[in-house]
Amino acid sequence: MRILFCGTIVPESYDTKLRYLSPAGNRFQINFCKELMRQGNSVRFLSYIGFPIEGGLPDFKSEQVFSDGKVDYIYRKKNILESARLFTGLMTKYMKKADVLISYNAIHVWLIAPFLAKRKHIKSVLLLADYAEASSLQNHKMKWYAKLQLYSIRHYDVVIGLSVNTKRLLKDKQTFIRMEGGISKFVYDYFYEKGLQGKKVILMYSGLLEPVTGVDLLLEAFHKIKSCDIELWVSGKGSLTEMVQEYVSMDERIVNAGYLDYDQYLDRLRNAQILVNPRNMNLQENENNFPSKTMEYLATGKCIISTRFAGYERFKKYMFFCGSSAEDIKTAIETVIEDGIYKDQDIYLRNREFAKTFLWESQVQKLLSKI
Numbered sequence: 563m564r565i566l567f568c569g570t571i572v573p574e575s576y577d578t579k580l581r582y583l584s585p586a587g588n589r590f591q592i593n594f595c596k597e598l599m600r601q602g603n604s605v606r607f608l609s610y611i612g613f614p615i616e617g618g619l620p621d622f623k624s625e626q627v628f629s630d631g632k633v634d635y636i637y638r639k640k641n642i643l644e645s646a647r648l649f650t651g652l653m654t655k656y657m658k659k660a661d662v663l664i665s666y667n668a669i670h671v672w673l674i675a676p677f678l679a680k681r682k683h684i685k686s687v688l689l690l691a692d693y694a695e696a697s698s699l700q701n702h703k704m705k706w707y708a709k710l711q712l713y714s715i716r717h718y719d720v721v722i723g724l725s726v727n728t729k730r731l732l733k734d735k736q737t738f739i740r741m742e743g744g745i746s747k748f749v750y751d752y753f754y755e756k757g758l759q760g761k762k763v764i765l766m767y768s769g770l771l772e773p774v775t776g777v778d779l780l781l782e783a784f785h786k787i788k789s790c791d792i793e794l795w796v797s798g799k800g801s802l803t804e805m806v807q808e809y810v811s812m813d814e815r816i817v818n819a820g821y822l823d824y825d826q827y828l829d830r831l832r833n834a835q836i837l838v839n840p841r842n843m844n845l846q847e848n849e850n851n852f853p854s855k856t857m858e859y860l861a862t863g864k865c866i867i868s869t870r871f872a873g874y875e876r877f878k879k880y881m882f883f884c885g886s887s888a889e890d891i892k893t894a895i896e897t898v899i900e901d902g903i904y905k906d907q908d909i910y911l912r913n914r915e916f917a918k919t920f921l922w923e924s925q926v927q928k929l930l931s932k933i
Contacts, residue, residue: 563602563603563604563661563662563930563933564603564604564606564659564660564661564662565598565603565604565605565606565660565661565662565663565664566605566606566608566653566656566657566660566662566663566664567591567595567598567605567606567607567608567664567665567666568608568610568649568653568663568664568665568666568672568675569591569595569607569608569609569610569665569666570587570588570591570609570610570611570612570666570667570669571588571591571592571595571607571609571627571633572588572609572611572622572627573622573625573626573627574588574589574592574627574824575625576620576622577589577823577824578821578822578823579620580613580615580620581614581616581799582613582614582615583613584770585824586769586854586855587666587691587692589824590691590743590744590854591666591689592627592628593744593746593922594689594744594922594925594926595607595628595631596628596922597744597922597923597925597926598926599628599630599631600923601923601926601927601930603930605628605631606631606632606656606659606660607627607628607631607632607633607634608633608634608636608649608652608653608656609622609633609634609635609636610636610638610645610649610669610671610672611635611636611637611638612638612645612669612671613638614638622635623635634652636648636649636652636671642670642671645670645671646670646671646672646674649671649672650671650672650674650678653672653675653678654678657678657679657682657684658682660682660684661684661685662684662685662686662687662933663675663676663678663679663684663685663686663687664687664688664689665686665687665688665689665718666689666691667688667689667690667691667692667693668688668690668693668711668712668714668715670707670710673710673711673713673714674714675714676688676714676717676718676719677717679719680717685719685720685933686717686718686719686720687718687719687720687721687722687929687933688715688718688720688721688722689722690715690721690722690723690724690728690850691724691851691852691854692724692850692851693708693711693712693715693728693731693850693851694708694846694847694850695708695712695731695846695849695850696708696709696712697846698846698847698849712731715731715732716731716732716733716736718736719736719737719933720736720737720738720739720929720932720933721736721737721738721739722738722739722740722741722929723738723739723740723741723850724741724742724743724851724852724854725742725849725850725851725852725871725872725873726740726872726873727849727850727872727873728740728850731850737932739928739929739932740873741925741928741929742852742854742856742857742873742920743852743854743856743857743920743925744857744920744921744922744925744926745857745858745860745861745917745920745921745922746921746922747921747922747923749828749858749861750861750914750917750918750921752828752832752861753831753832753861753862753863753914756863756910761791762791762792762793763791763792763793763835763836763899763904764792764793764794764795764833764834764835764836765784765792765793765794765795765834765835765836765837765838765867765895766794766795766796766797766830766831766834766836766837766838767780767794767795767796767797767798767837767838767839767840768795768796768797768798768819768822768827768830768831768855769798769855770798770799770800771796771798771799771800771801771802771803771805771806772800772801772802773801773802773842773845774841774842774845774847774848775800775840775841775842775853776840776841776842776869776886776891777796777798777800777802777805777806777840778802778805779840779842779886779887779888779891780794780796780838780840780888780891781794781796781805781806781809781816782888783840783888783889783890783891783892783895784813784815784816784892784895785809785812785813785816786888786892787892787895787896789899790815792815792895792899793815793816793817794815794816794817795817795819795830795834796816796817796818796819797818797819797820797821797822797827797830798821799821806818831858831859831862831864832862834864835864835865835904836864836865836866836867836895836898836899836904837859837862837864837865837866837867838866838867838868838891838895839853839855839856839859839866839867839868839869839871839881840867840868840869840886840891841853841868841869841871841886842869842886843869843870843871843872843886844886844887848871848872849872850872852871852872852873853868853871856868856877856881857917857920860880860913860914860916860917860920861913861914861917862913863909863910863911863913863914863917864904864909864910864913865882865898865903865904865906865909866880866881866882866913867881867882867883867884867891867894867895867898868881868882868883868884869883869884869885869886869890869891870883870884870885870886879912879916880912880913880916882894882897882898882903
């Protein structure tokens with residue numbers, strides 16, 4: 563099958579170099595596409611770089627993202643209509659040799675993508691990893707943009723949603739596939755062994771340091787716990803970096819690991835006992851996404867504490883869930899430690915077995931069976 567993929571891919575070596583890049587989103591796209599190619603499909607890539615880049619444009623073309631896939635990069639122009647014109651021109655050109663169009667999120671430069679696909683008589687697929695509904699936005703321009711996005715979303719043949727809530731956005735005739743994320747075989751194999759147990763109970767959070775991810779709730783919750791035999795590792799980047807540092811200065815049990823490269827991140831995961839996803843589900847913008855870090859958390863076989871995200875019921879056997887408040891998170895941490903839940907020997911095998919169902923091989927097969 564010949565596939566045209568429209569996304570926001572850059573070489574993984576830039577994960578720690580670009581301030582506004584989402585490493586998780588970048589890896590999601592790369593792993594998904596690598597598996598598409600591994601299963602015998604030909605993929606051509608259009609990558610839109612829509613975020614500001616400090617210090618001049620890097621030469622992404624000098625590093626191959628894929629061994630057998632070509633990537634064209636389109637950089638954001640001051641005039642967004644010019645960006646859209648350039649992207650549409652290349653998209654129209656490559657559609658002539660494609661059987662399927664796959665888009666990652668409904669981004670302004672390819673809102674027209676599903677309509678072009680229909681005109682070219684090819685299937686259109688949308689990977690919707692993130693979408694903020696107009697009702698959750700205050701800015702009038704952003705409200706109109708959200709409405710345009712929704713209009714585009716509703717014209718794809720197939721929509722892959724990370725959240726179960728995504729289905730309610732769609733028309734009845736659209737095919738919906740629920741795909742919370744995926745786990746690479748490399749990561750799964752990396753955690754073949756449990757890792758060491760230390761004297762202290764180490765909790766870990768890694769990801770965006772933003773209110774939307776709930777890291778502020780986690781810091782407040784942990785600081786209220788009195789035990790001296792626990793430690794919290796926090797890593798990532800975002801607007802709450804200074805807040806993390808303030809808590810570090812107040813509480814010697816909190817460690818700011820900074821922004822880690824991927825190998826360092828995996829090593830930290832191996833040596834923590836409890837992994838925390840404190841995403842603030844009181845915020846409406848979290849209704850249509852999924853905490854993708856929990857995929858890798860499952861692969862570790864470690865104990866996981868998480869707030870109740872949309873569709874959490876599917877994961878109830880494998881995670882310890884709580885509400886989205888600092889007090890709820892504090893109670894969950896204390897319960898998991900004091901009741902010895904994190905020491906349960908069955909957790910490792912149970913979570914690892916469940917994690918197998920999310921390997922990219924089976925996730926991509928879900929899509930291919932529908933197109």
